[in-house]
Amino acid sequence: MSDFISGFWSHYVTVISLASIAACAFLLWITNRARAPAGGDNTTGHVWDEDLREMNNPLPRWWVGLFVLTIVFGLGYLVAYPGLGSMQGQLGWSTAGEYDKEIAKANAELAPVYAKYAAMPTPEMARDPQAMAIGERLFLNNCAQCHGSDARGSKGFPNLTDGDWLHGGDPAKIQESITLGRIGVMPPMAAAVGTPDDVKNVANYVLSLSGSPHDSVRAGLGKAKFTACAACHGMTGGGTPALGAPNLSDRIWLHGYGQDAIISIINTGKTNQMPAQQERLTEAQIHVLASYVWGLSNNPQTASR
Structure with missing residues (x-):
């Protein structure tokens, strides 16, 4: 229950668990006391298939005893093991502890x-x-x-x-x-690169580093703007392992290939975690x-x- 930011759910589970057991006990008690009206032949008057009659006999004592034992077991279980919200139980058992063992x-x-x-x-x-x-x-x-x-x-x-x-x-x-x-973080770089057109130019320059299909005119214009990226990826786009910055010149694309994918990463950045x-x-x-x-x-x- 520690995952919840409010104690409400702990109380909710506790109330539901105890109320369910109490309801079972009340149902057993009320059915044991109530008697349906019976005729002289000890039937309730309900008839099915013309001659199948419901007798008005009480539950067998051994059956009632099993119900009582079930209720007692349920209460004992909730005392010994976690089941009432955030209560840990008297035995201190937990799934996490069992897993660790x-x-x-x-x-x-x-x-x-x-x-x-x-x-x-x-x-x-x-x-x-x-x-x-x-x-x-x-x-x-x-x-x-x-x-x-x-x-x-x-x-x-x-x-x-x-x-x-x-x-x-x-x-x-x-x-x-x-x-x-590892936690790899590339911040959004659009503001550092310049206008949307500048971002597109840089994307084409990045594609040119690996010899991928690109617009050579835009790539030429984007080379100067790539200096905003070179601090991590290097001036030649070869990457920096110390920073976890990818090599942009080897045609291996971790987050998608092509102009649109590169523009998206420049605009929004990317965070990965291992x-x-x-x-x-x-x-x-x-x-x-x-x-x-x-x-x-x-x-x-x-x-x-």
Whole structure:
């Protein structure tokens, strides 16, 4: 319940839970007391299919006992476990705590497996089939949701198999990216570039850097205005890994290709975030995963998997 900014929902859940149990108890009590009018033959007078009559018999005691036990169990459960809004329960149990215990147990069981790879250099590990099989499973469980099961990414999510790296593709940088995550921010640059026509000219100049189809006249006019972008991307558009600024001269387009896509990014900017994995994975797991990712673009045997 901590996700809610108001205590209303905590009270709402508490009231609904207790009211539901109270309603069940009241229904059981009222039906046990009420008696439908019965005739001399102990029927209620309701007849179906000409001769099927409803008898006016009370619920069996064992059945009533089960209802009572269910109500008592429900109240006991709400005391012992979280169920009444923000109350934690007397046993202190939580799904998050249970998850942490399972993860800790799994990590302890797998520690001997990862220990053999702790001191193994990345290039050597990338040639180890067992290590790469482990890395592949780690990748599918933690990275494939964004980068794809084949690691080739999609619009807005980098391709990890092509050797084009925003923050550097050596093993240490890949491990750093996985551990700490990345936040890439390009601010809106339209005001710094100039008029809408200037923005269009810069977009064509950017296209010209990679030899992509462009308007050469506009590209020539946009070159001078590109200085507003060169602080991050460099004067030749080669990018700056220290800043995570993309290389604009290699025909690899992370957020879309063409004049319109580039104009849109210049006008509105772009923010991308890769979440840190240090809370989810151990240091040894990150080392194996980073080696697998490195091997996707550096080890022919791994890249062909």
